[in-house]
Amino acid sequence: MPHYRQTGEVPRKRHVRVPERSGALLFEELMGEHGFSHDSALLYHRHSPSAVVAAEAVADRRQVAFTADAPLVPRHLRTAKLAEGGDAVLGRTRLLGNEDVLVSWVTASQPSELYRNATGDELVYVHGGGGLLETSFGVLAVSTGDYVVVPCGTTHRWVPDAGGMAALVLEVSGHVGFPTRYLSGTGQLLEGSPFCERDLRAPGEPLECDGTDVPVLVRSTGGLTRHVYDRHPFDVVGWDGCLYPFALSIHDFEPIVGAIHQPPPVHQTFAGPNLVVCSFVPRPYDFHPGAIKVPYHHANVDSDEVIFYADGDFMSRGDTGVGPGSITLHPAGFTHGPQPGSVERAADQERTEELAVMLDTFRRLGVSDAAREISDDDYPWSWAGRHSG
Numbered sequence: 316m317p318h319y320r321q322t323g324e325v326p327r328k329r330h331v332r333v334p335e336r337s338g339a340l341l342f343e344e345l346m347g348e349h350g351f352s353h354d355s356a357l358l359y360h361r362h363s364p365s366a367v368v369a370a371e372a373v374a375d376r377r378q379v380a381f382t383a384d385a386p387l388v389p390r391h392l393r394t395a396k397l398a399e400g401g402d403a404v405l406g407r408t409r410l411l412g413n414e415d416v417l418v419s420w421v422t423a424s425q426p427s428e429l430y431r432n433a434t435g436d437e438l439v440y441v442h443g444g445g446g447l448l449e450t451s452f453g454v455l456a457v458s459t460g461d462y463v464v465v466p467c468g469t470t471h472r473w474v475p476d477a478g479g480m481a482a483l484v485l486e487v488s489g490h491v492g493f494p495t496r497y498l499s500g501t502g503q504l505l506e507g508s509p510f511c512e513r514d515l516r517a518p519g520e521p522l523e524c525d526g527t528d529v530p531v532l533v534r535s536t537g538g539l540t541r542h543v544y545d546r547h548p549f550d551v552v553g554w555d556g557c558l559y560p561f562a563l564s565i566h567d568f569e570p571i572v573g574a575i576h577q578p579p580p581v582h583q584t585f586a587g588p589n590l591v592v593c594s595f596v597p598r599p600y601d602f603h604p605g606a607i608k609v610p611y612h613h614a615n616v617d618s619d620e621v622i623f624y625a626d627g628d629f630m631s632r633g634d635t636g637v638g639p640g641s642i643t644l645h646p647a648g649f650t651h652g653p654q655p656g657s658v659e660r661a662a663d664q665e666r667t668e669e670l671a672v673m674l675d676t677f678r679r680l681g682v683s684d685a686a687r688e689i690s691d692d693d694y695p696w697s698w699a700g701r702h703s704g
């Protein structure tokens with residue numbers, strides 16, 4: 316979905332023989348979506364990207380069973396109660412999931428293996444710290460507040476900073492893009508969309524690494540496989556196209572506000588298969604003299620709503636204990652709104668400093684045992700004023 320970029324050495328014509336500096340021919344790879352009928356990139360490798368010398372199945376300890384949220388209750392998941400450490404791929408704890416998306420939390424302290432997800436794009440929201448995303452397209456530095464989109468099939472490695480990197484990870488069964496209503500017929504972000512191309516960051520130069528017998532972990536629908544490559548996959552001297560990993564900082568999302576409360580679609584940032592992702596960012600409150608500044612009660616009848624609370628004060632959640640690092644799940648079938656006292660507390664406020672990421676799924680999410688273990692048992696009853704603290 317991002318616009319055209321070119322990095323490194325790319326020949327003037329595509330699909331022609333290209334000698335590299337040594338005189339040997341480069342290996343051209345076309346990486347494309349939807350059967351090469353959608354966005355694509357051309358990458359120029361020094362070595363064959365197909366030269367695999369070994370393959371072994373790997374047990375995926377992240378694999379969990381998701382079971383129905385039954386009895387149906389809203390949930391408050393406290394990520395601070397999850398174990399820290401590991402890497403940003405195998406260290407993920409899966410909390411919620413369905414056929415379209417897996418929602419995980421990770422606090423990474425060490426580099427990951429080389430990895431690629433062959434089942435869909437990954438959308439990573441960096442909640443704390445940062446690091447480097449090393450990819451066959453080059454290196455992307457990421458930090459707190461970044462959404463990072465790693466396209467399906469991109470070989471990459473996460474290298475957290477010394478202080479680590481905490482992140483919410485969405486593994487999507489398909490592709491993540493921008494809402495079509497933000498785009499012109501030829502794909503440019505329109506005036507009026509809450510961010511533009513200048514806000515998108517991509518690898519700026521190729522990353523070339525030497526090495527032989529290099530392992531790469533591959534997630535497919537059949538599970539995890541570790542391939543061993545004859546030569547290091549980071550051997551791309553140049554690439555171009557409209558398909559590449561990129562970052563968009565939530566702090567570059569320009570909020571749309573109004574005299575009265577604006578509906579959730581004004582916060583939309585990404586669209587995916589049977590899901591949307593929205594950003595709630597610091598903004599002036601509604602300015603009608605009688606405006607109710609926190610959200611009205613709502614029944615999002617086709618969606619399960621997941622909100623990750625990143626920073627700031629969450630006026631609508633009252634004294635429920637929801638704060639930075641919290642995840643709430645408000646499932647379809649449960650009408651929800653501000654907790655008691657929230658409307659009154661917001662009446663004299665002129666701004667909200669809240670920062671949050673919302674995932675709406677159009678199919679029901681299942682809940683993992685890990686999510687149940689960090690659920691606040693009092694949260695379902697907090698609208699009735701019986702929350703015990």
Ligand SMILES: [Fe+2]
Binds near residue numbers: 613615620645651
């Ligand atoms: Fe909601």
